[in-house]
Amino acid sequence: MSERYFIIGDPISHSISPCIHNALFKHYGIDARYEALRVTADELPQFFRSLRDTYRGGNVTIPHKVAAIGFMNELGEEAIHTGAINTVTLDADGGLRGNNTDVSGFIYSLERELGGPIPEPVGIIGAGGAARGVLYGLITQGLKEYVLINRTPMKAKTLIKDFSSLSRGLDITVFKLQRGEYEKALSRANLIVNASALGLREDFKEFPFERLKKKTTLVDIVYKKGNTYLVNEGMKRGFTCIDALPMLAAQAAFAFRHWTKILPDYTMVKKIATKCLEVA
16 A cells, blocks of 8 residues: 655645655655645644554645644654754654754755855844744854844844854844845845745845845745746846755755655756646
């Protein structure tokens, strides 16, 4: 009987994870299938109570990455520090282990795409679960200087407080995502990462491209067919830009390893993800 895997979220129809993982199962000759399920916040407890009867593991996406932790029996280190999971594995005893492959996926793909060390200072836009993963990953790589930008500065300050045990010796400043508040801070950054939902909308129309250094690299970890405004406009202006596809591919590869003990080749998964996004 085929093993079954899932991705849950709300909404979920946009996800290309089923396309990626079903292609990987086929490539490695594994009798398994992966499916997308829309699960609301109210339905989350029942889903986790019953999943052992149907699934061997899966993924969790927005808006459940934080809430899903409460249903896990064990957490990986990245999940403990970020307070969010995106990967669930059912162990031999029926326990649920939660991991966060967004962290390793972001760092691995960023290093591969840059072809060298990660530059700093780093500007991070957002203070939610995705931003937590980005900041934690960069801290583990030894980067020291950050600018956090969010529509609600207090949320960014709470994020820093939550990382207090890791943030000694770091230079982290917080600015409000509002014209006139953050442009000067971003002008110092050599890497800017959008880790907010703004990437799905056109809210970057007033983004201060003209204030950035030409060598600044722009990264948007929100994937969107045809790329986000930040990536498209940045490319037009001659900036080095990295869209969300590399991180999506890398986190998928690391999740696949949790379930199968096989780590797929990054380049291969990236090609699969590109095809999946084209037909989505």
